[in-house]
Structures are given as C-alpha cells and as structure tokens.
Amino acid sequence: MIKVISDFIKRIFFQIFQDRSALKIGLYGPPNSGKSTLANKICKDWIGEEMSKVSNIPHETREIKIKEKITVKHKNKELTFNLVDTPGLATKIDYEDFVKKGMKAAQAKKRAKEATRGVIESIKWMDSMDAILVVLDATENPYSQVNITLIGNLVARKIPLVVVANKIDMKKAKIKKVEAAFPQYDVVGISALKGHNMEELYESIFKLIRER
Amino acid sequence: MLTLQFIPYKEIQSLSSEKRISKILNIVKNDKIVLLQGRLFPEEETTLIERTMEQISRSKFKGVEICTVMPNTNQTLIDKIRNSIASALLGNRDGVTIIGPASIVKEIKRDPDKILLFTKEAKKRRRR
C-alpha cells in the first residue's frame, strides 16, 4: 500500500516538475526484448554513460527509468528528448520461471511481485509519451498478444511509433516476419548489443518526431 | 479438468469496462477458459492486464493468456487491430476472444481450426 502511494506521489511529482517542453520518447515492449540495452546504447552514444541494468532474466527493469536531455545529432539536425526505459509488458508472471533461471524462491517471489507493479507502471505512463519505440525481439513470433495489445493501444491513444526489430545479429532473427506483421509502420532492424544499424534508427526517430 | 465458459456478447454489452473485466477475471481465476463473443477495446485489454497484475501480486494466480481470433485469418496484424478497433466501436460481434489462466493455456494457436479442435476436446473432457 505504501508502495502504491509513494509511486502515486512520484508520478504526480514528475508531472508537476518535469519540463513540459521536453519530448518524451518511451521504449516499450515485451520483457527481454532489449529495451534497456537499447537505452544504454543511445545514452552511451550521446552522453557517454549508461542508464539501465540489463539481464538475460526477464523483468530486469521493474521501475520506469528516465534519462533527461539527450541530444542526438544526425545529418546536421539536432533533437533533444528525455528517454524513458520501461518495464516489459506481460499478461502473466510466474516466479517459478525465475527459479528455473537459478534464483532462490524468496528472491524470485520478490522479483515477480515487483514485476507486476512494473507492468502497471508502464501502462500508466503510456499516455504521457510523445513517441514510442516498440522494441521487439526479432527472433520471436511478432504476433504475440502483448504486441497486439501494445500497438492497438498506441493506435487508439494516437501515440506515434516505430517498430524496432532488435537482435538482428542473431541467426534466428527474422526481420521480414516483423515487417510482414506491421506493414503500416516503419520497422527498423537493429542490434542494440552490437550497435548495428543505429543510424537508420536515429533517422526513423527524427522522422517520427517531425511527422508527429 | 478443463472448463470453458462462453460469454455471449449481449451478456457484457451493457456492462462498464471495469465490470466486464472483473467478470472475465473472476471466471479465469476459477481455472476456466473464457470464450468471449466479440472483442475488448485496446484500453480494456490494458485494464485487464493491470487487474491481472494486481491479482498475481495478491494470490497464487499466475496471470492470463489472451488470444483474439478473427474469422478472416488472411488479414495482416494491423488490419486485425484496425478491424477490431472499428468493430469494437461499432459493437461488432465478429470473432472471439479467448482468455484463460496462464497456468492452463500454455499456448493458444492463432488458428480457428485448432481452437475448434481444442474446444471439442475440452467438451469431451468435461462430459467425462
């Protein structure tokens, strides 16, 4: 309960004190798709530091993370925004999945509980985003319910988006399949880990903001 | 044991979003699979996820699997989303939404034939 109240206050606080003119770009997607890896890559590129913890165990990010005033330069243009890394969206969370990854039961249960709050927080923050990068793992089936719910909500809430098909460095990655699933949207294949194709992503971000 | 509960469109038509969702979740929490005629609004889907997360943190509940099945499987994802938004606005009853407990529905295939088989199987089992 206290946690709920403190989260609420935190949100109100942010809403009052954040710079209203600052653009907010959110990284949204299912757990483990590489949102935090991408957040770190963007931060390293432009401010020389990282912002989020990365893990191969899903639900590593369980609270909203914001890095303010990142200025990206691309082809003589400049764009300053606040980057928001969010907890991965899910319709189910089973602490036993974390136990299977080697965690102790108590620790796994705690992680699961925090993860459920994280999902709620991500959803609550959606409306305050100016644009969203939907980060998907290109080695996974793009037609998942989480992806459908996420894109459906962005369409309904009129939030512009780019689909980022991440992990293209992996053999199993199928960017064509992601493109086929989202023909109306700009799909950019990248490797956040290796830094592949970041220029095209920056190009898409500029385009997204311009056409907003 | 696998039980399916069909909710006809008229049964939730007049309910508020919040009531619709609590109705669905209560059934799913009793280890039943809901076959909902028609679809939820995108915002209802996120509300369903939020309520699901609250239940997980409170109990042994592991969450839900959701699957929207459109009659026309040749549509692209976006067409499906578009159609589902448009038809939700129009109160279209096409398609079916399946919502089940994650612990039971390990994988729902996006293929109406499979779901038909799946329900037959379930009915058979229920009769036993």
Ligand SMILES: Nc1nc2c(ncn2[C@@H]2O[C@H](COP(=O)(O)OP(=O)(O)OP(=O)(O)O)[C@@H](O)[C@H]2O)c(=O)[nH]1
């Ligand atoms: N091969 C490969 N692995 C990647 C790439 N990006 C991320 N990963 C790996 O995928 C795993 C998850 O990465 P995260 O960045 O923590 O994923 P996330 O989307 O932030 O996950 P949550 O915080 O749980 O929602 C880690 O093991 C990363 O090293 C990529 O481009 N290529």
Ligand SMILES: [Mg+2]
């Ligand atoms: Mg993360």
